[in-house]
Amino acid sequence: MRNTDIVIIGAGPIGIELAAALKQANLEYLHLEAGQIGATMQWWAPGTKYFSSPERIEIAGVPLVVANEEKATRENYLDYLRSVVGTHQLNIETYTRVISIDKDDNGFILHTARSFHGVGGQEELSFNATTLDQLEPIRAKRIVLAIGDMHLPRMLGIPGEDLPHVSHYLGDVHQYANQPVTIVGGKNSAVEAAIRLFRAGAQVTMVHRGEWFDPDRIKYWLYPEIEYLIKKDKIRYIPHANLTAITPTHATLGTGESIESRFVLLLTGYVQKPDLFEQLGVELVGNDRKPKHELKTMQTNVPGVYVAGTGSAGSQSRTKVFIETSHVHVDRILASLQGRISDATAEDYTLEES
Numbered sequence: 001m002r003n004t005d006i007v008i009i010g011a012g013p014i015g016i017e018l019a020a021a022l023k024q025a026n027l028e029y030l031h032l033e034a035g036q037i038g039a040t041m042q043w044w045a046p047g048t049k050y051f052s053s054p055e056r057i058e059i060a061g062v063p064l065v066v067a068n069e070e071k072a073t074r075e076n077y078l079d080y081l082r083s084v085v086g087t088h089q090l091n092i093e094t095y096t097r098v099i100s101i102d103k104d105d106n107g108f109i110l111h112t113a114r115s116f117h118g119v120g121g122q123e124e125l126s127f128n129a130t131t132l133d134q135l136e137p138i139r140a141k142r143i144v145l146a147i148g149d150m151h152l153p154r155m156l157g158i159p160g161e162d163l164p165h166v167s168h169y170l171g172d173v174h175q176y177a178n179q180p181v182t183i184v185g186g187k188n189s190a191v192e193a194a195i196r197l198f199r200a201g202a203q204v205t206m207v208h209r210g211e212w213f214d215p216d217r218i219k220y221w222l223y224p225e226i227e228y229l230i231k232k233d234k235i236r237y238i239p240h241a242n243l244t245a246i247t248p249t250h251a252t253l254g255t256g257e258s259i260e261s262r263f264v265l266l267l268t269g270y271v272q273k274p275d276l277f278e279q280l281g282v283e284l285v286g287n288d289r290k291p292k293h294e295l296k297t298m299q300t301n302v303p304g305v306y307v308a309g310t311g312s313a314g315s316q317s318r319t320k321v322f323i324e325t326s327h328v329h330v331d332r333i334l335a336s337l338q339g340r341i342s343d344a345t346a347e348d349y350t351l352e353e354s
């Protein structure tokens, strides 16, 4: 059995930022990641842009420089994360998934396995722990779950949702060129997909259960564009609509209307997998099933168990916790691990994501 003081689970931006802080403070830790670093960004569609300005998503004191002072793309940011890890010489055990955690009087025992992708994305839908090779267990006194919150899609639970032309992930836009595509959803990911697909030559139908988009929750550069494309009938928009079934050729609405669809994109958000929290006895509160924790320390109701980044927020129905608002977690956790209380406060002004 391997032994350490602290284990960080997850090497997204906040897990990496925390690792750099622990290393700088000379604390003993191991850092485990189920996939490659930044695995969540890996499953975003190529070319997806951050809504946050580069300086707000910089971590661990390393500048994020983007050509022409633009917002960073997924590709820019993955390159950047590699450079942060290199700059700080961080030792991250990638492709190592924490499968389960036991708790006893001496702390925690983490059971891990060699894995092939991060927790999230298309591959997570068919994840099966029993097919993985177990690795040596790790004993730790304290653990930080920086595991993110977008592990599985919010399923609609309708017939046909598992057909091969149906996806909860946008993927490469090129595949949709000149095809009839139905997109379900009314937040940023659905709006962004509709605009990009229109530009790629797809015939786009948007199905939204609401009347219209909430302008406060749509990226400000997307809103006028989607409004224009719908008003000019370049994108067909169906409000107050629910998809009830999908066949290999059509998407059916509650009204009985069938829309011809070569592809169907269900962009209705993602949820967090709560298994590790449940095994540890962390209380999950509210509709979002947010892990209960002290804001000043990020320590959960289970002593020695901390949460960082979006992992601290459960399945966010309205996104309040993201990179910009999570930098502060690093200082709070570091201080608590060192027996201090941080006086760091969150940024007073952030742009909401959805």
Ligand SMILES: Cc1cc2nc3c(=O)[nH]c(=O)nc-3n(C[C@H](O)[C@H](O)[C@H](O)COP(=O)(O)OP(=O)(O)OC[C@H]3O[C@@H](n4cnc5c(N)ncnc54)[C@H](O)[C@@H]3O)c2cc1C
Binding pocket: 009, 010, 011, 012, 013, 014, 015, 032, 033, 034, 035, 036, 037, 038, 039, 040, 041, 044, 048, 049, 050, 051, 052, 057, 096, 097, 098, 099, 117, 118, 119, 120, 146, 147, 148, 149, 150, 189, 276, 308, 309, 310, 311, 321, 322, 323, 324, 325, 326, 353
């Ligand atoms: C299209 C899109 C655009 C976005 N734009 C922005 C933006 O502009 N600004 C912003 O701040 N946020 C944005 N977000 C949200 C952003 O993805 C998150 O804020 C960010 O990834 C959160 O970082 P994190 O480190 O908390 O978690 P994540 O990046 O999700 O990292 C969690 C990591 O933990 C790993 N993990 C989970 N469970 C285990 C386990 N059991 N064992 C080992 N490893 C595990 C995962 O594989 C993953 O790599 C966007 C999201 C989407 C989908």
